Amino acid sequence: MESRSTTRQGPPSPRGTRRSIGFFPISGKLKALSIAALLLAGLALQADLFAQPGQGKPASAPLPLAPSADGIALASPHASAVSTPSASNAWGGARTGAQATLSDRVVDYQIEATLDPVKHTIDGQQKLRWRNRSAQAVSSVYLHLYLNAFEGEHSTFFTEKRKLDTGFRSGVDTRDGEWGYIELRSMTQNGAKAPWHFVQPDNGPATDRTVVRVDLPQAVAPGAETTLDIRFFDQLPRVIARTGYFGSFHLVGQWFPKIAVLELPGERGATAPRWNAHEFHLNSEFYADFGHYDVKLTVPKEYTVGATGELQGAPQEKNGMLTHHYVQGDVHDFAWTADKHSAQPLTGSWSGPGSPPVAIKVLYPPEYASNAAPALQAAKDSLTYFSRTLGPYPYKTLTVVIPPFNAAEAGGMEYPTFITASSYANLQPKTIPEFGLDFVTIHEFGHGYFYGILASNEFEEPILDEGLNEYWDQRMLRARDQHIHATTPLLKRLGFDPVFKVFEFERMAAPRQDAADPLGQNAWDRLQGVGPVYSRTAITMRDLEARIGSEAMERGFKAYYEQWKFRHPSVADLRETLAEATGQRRIVEQVFAQQVYASANIDDRIGTFTSEEQTPLAGTALVNGKRVEHTADTLEKEEKKVREAWDKAHPDAKPGTGPYPYLTSVVLRRRGAPVPQVLLVKFADGTSERVVWDNEQLWQRYTWSKPVKAVSAELDPDRVHYLDVNKLDDGRTLKADKSAARRWSFDLAAAFQYLLSLIAIV
Incomplete structure (x- = not known):
């Protein structure tokens, strides 16, 4: 039996984010819910690992890639917040419920995959059917091979990580023998071999292999479909940044070749057809077309499996292996987990107006059994709150995964109908662990709306997912009257129990003076990292709500969800919807001009x-x-x-x-x-x-x-105005009075924050 007790413990961050639970400043030394700064480690892979199947080894510098025969360009490597609203018919127009499917399904994936849990490898084959929505023939397509971000220090991911002067996630390094990658073993279109070439759309290092261009033997006519038959092989990394293994535990995300998004004129600011394909950056996440997934996962029969979508009947056994068949439509990704040390899953159900009955499953290891019931309750409460304040939850399942000891890097991440939470050994009431588990579960579920159903472009406009979700999570916690007890069981016994409101903690985390990056900036061209996207967006939206009223704000976001669900909205679409639905155009446009498209101080x-x-x-x-x-x-x-x-x-x-x-x-x-x-x-x-x-x-x-x-x-x-640089200079008395300073005491709470950052949660 593999041990779960090596020295790599580090409680996870929500969302797979660069900070602890959404409201602590980004710092390799200031991590409130994790222990160590992330160290860069590992050796570059040998040159033969750069070989492209069937195409020989590339030169040390890539040859210039000839333009595609169809002339369709790639999105700018520095694309960020869109200022022009999308056309009314973008992405096929609003999804009213009258259509046959929830989304305009552009892709169809049929995947069969077999896990080797000892070598931590996956043999896979897939049929990828893609529809050309454009009015011109397409002769080249682009695929994301995200897992190659972890094949060595030469990737864009690790290159950016070396440049980062602050910590990343829970601080786990990658050692010799722990790298991961994806290989394309073969690819055909209608039986003809389809050649591919690795490209770097964002001008990253020539050794980055997270995007590949496929030149099709047969162009895809306007409105027509084509099918690519692909064989691929995954070597999972030791769990890092949302995916990988630890012992028998496997969290499998971004593991299959995934086609990029072809955006059309009138969609997210596009004026001509363009491929939106970006390298896997350190602080970016994902963007893909909606479609239908039919996935068969074969694993040893003693392994417990959870995945995106609905299980189709009982798993089928053959030669000591079980094949689990999952299907889900109207999603844009698929992830799964397998572990032979899982406890018996905790199950529950939820129902609400406008939503189908939802079957909830919590997968957890025995050492974190105390986490299962609170995570289940937080999931139910999230379903209630988000469906009431935004719109109905459209899926029939929700799986929550609590990672085992030493697999913190798998925690705090979301995929459609499938999220990973945090894990804590001591869940005493009104402590950081209790709040952390609640917050991370709520946070990851919330992404199911902003990342999942609305499906914004997380590369170019992370504010629409990370930022808006952070704000809505804090609204839910505020509605629960749930505060942050910034203490641990040990400190609580010593009488140290400071309590903060959630938006006050967000304010502490947000750069308010000399913010370097507009909220609408993309995920990688940021001086101060992606952390302010969470905290500064949350307080910007909270300030907007304070100015126009909670009822108007909720009305605006309900309209945003209703109009743009399943349609990939842009920042400009959010701005226009809020301006129209709230009836407060002047205020909304002022806030977006000052804080989303710029980074103005309020002082x-x-x-x-x-x-x-x-x-x-x-x-x-x-x-x-x-x-x-x-x-x-x-x-x-x-x-x-x-x-x-x-x-x-x-x-x-x-x-x-x-x-x-x-x-x-x-x-x-x-x-x-x-x-x-x-x-x-x-x-x-x-x-x-x-x-x-x-x-x-x-x-x-x-x-x-x-x-x-x-x-x-x-x-x-x-x-x-929580964005105000300094609230202490907002008040004056003619007679010396210390109460003014005490009134704004949360500004001084950074001292507590620093102390807590040095504490390992037990």
């Missing part, structure tokens, strides 16, 4: 605050036609008499009131982009004044003359 503050009593002033004046001088001496005597009379008439007067008016003045300063700000001034008698600063000026002065002294001035009293 308004109180510059000066005074409130001074206005006593009579010395000088001359005309009184009954005669010039009279009011000297300092006479004014002092007169002021004394007036005050004595007033005090006698007002024996219970509050401090800050008197016979003379007070002139209160507040100067507001702006160091960033303009946003509407509310200024609240409170006075000694309990009254207050509210004004709205809503222009593009760099400063603004407000004054009041009242028979009472002001005591405090506060910008953004309703805490609408």
Whole structure:
């Protein structure tokens, strides 16, 4: 029996992301739910591993690739947020439910695969049927071979990893003998060999082999279909970045040749047909056409299997092996798991308005049995919340996988109807482990909507998946009144139990001053990494919600889901849908201009605050036609008499009131982009004044003359602007008062965060 107790433990990150649970800053040393920084390791593969089957070995530098005979170009290697909305008929038009299928199925995969769990290899063959949606003949297609990202340090993935100055996921390195790859053994079209060539669409290293161009023996006419028969072979890596093995556990993702997306004019900003095919970048994920998957998985009979889709009858046994047959339509990917050490699966069911009954299965190892029931409950709660606030869940199954000890890299990832959660040994109430399991399960399920059903381009516009999903997850946690107890069982026993609201933690993680990258930037051309896509998007959307109202925000997102489900929307499509459905176009467009297509600071503050009593002033004046001088001496005597009379008439007067008016003045300063700000001034008698600063000026002065002294001035009293660089400069009091600093105490919580980052969760 393989041991699960080597020294490689590291609790997983959600989503297969670059940070812990969605709200901790990206840092190799600051990881709240994992232990080590990721170390680069391993040796480059021998030259013969670069050989292309049937085509010999490539030169050290690739030969220039001749343009395809059809003239269809590739998407730009620096493509990012689209600014032009898609056409109304993009992707075949809105899916109304009147069509025969949920999506416009472009591809059909029939795959047969056999797992060797000792060598951790997969022998596979597939029929890939693809339909040409364009109005011109297609003579070349592109396939993703994602698994080649892990064949050696020469890939784009590892090249970018070496350049990264912060940690990646749970910090597992790849050692000798642990690399993984995919080989194309053969490929034919209608019986004729189809030659292929490795290409680097994003100008990555010549040794990256994650994209291949296939030159078809027979061009595919407009509207016609073609079938590629492909034999392939996988060597799974030691589990890393969403896929691989540890011991008998196998998480098999991005494991088969997958055709790229041919985008048409009017779709995601395209003006002519183009292939959207990108290398497997360190911080990017995936994008594919919707289709139908019919997959047969053959594994030893003692292995428990879970996969995308619905199991078709009982597995069939032959020669000590079981073949599990799964089918699922209207999805754009397929993943699976197999492990001989799994416990008996925990099952449950869910039903909701507009959705079919959903069979839920939780696969878990014996050492994490305590995780199964909470993960099942979180999955049920997620189905309820997302189906109510976005739209019905359209599938009949949901599989949740809890990775075993030392397989953290398989955790925190989503595929259609199939997600992986986290795993924790000690799930005490109101601790980080408990919250972590809940959050990661909710987070990965949420991707089933933003990544799965809406199916945005995660390479070029990660905001539409990672960012929006992070925001919606936090909305759900907020609705649950579920807060973050940033402690561990040990610290809790010592009395250390700080509690934070979820969006406050997101604010701590987000770069608010000098954010280098627009939210709409692609996944790899980012100075500050992909982490801000999560945190900064979440608080940007939360700020938008605070400005337009929760009801309007939810109405906008329901419209987005209804209009763009199964259609690959762009950032521009999100912008237009929100603007139209919320009825708040000016605000929506301002937010997108400032934060999605740019990265503007929000930094308004109180510059000066005074409130001074206005006593009579010395000088001359005309009184009954005669010039009279009011000297300092006479004014002092007169002021004394007036005050004595007033005090006698007002024996219970509050401090800050008197016979003379007070002139209160507040100067507001702006160091960033303009946003509407509310200024609240409170006075000694309990009254207050509210004004709205809503222009593009760099400063603004407000004054009041009242028979009472002001005591405090506060910008953004309703805490609408979480993007504000510093909330501590939003408030002033005339009398020293530490409560203002305490009011914004979550800004100081970074000290706790650093402490927690050094703690291994037990």
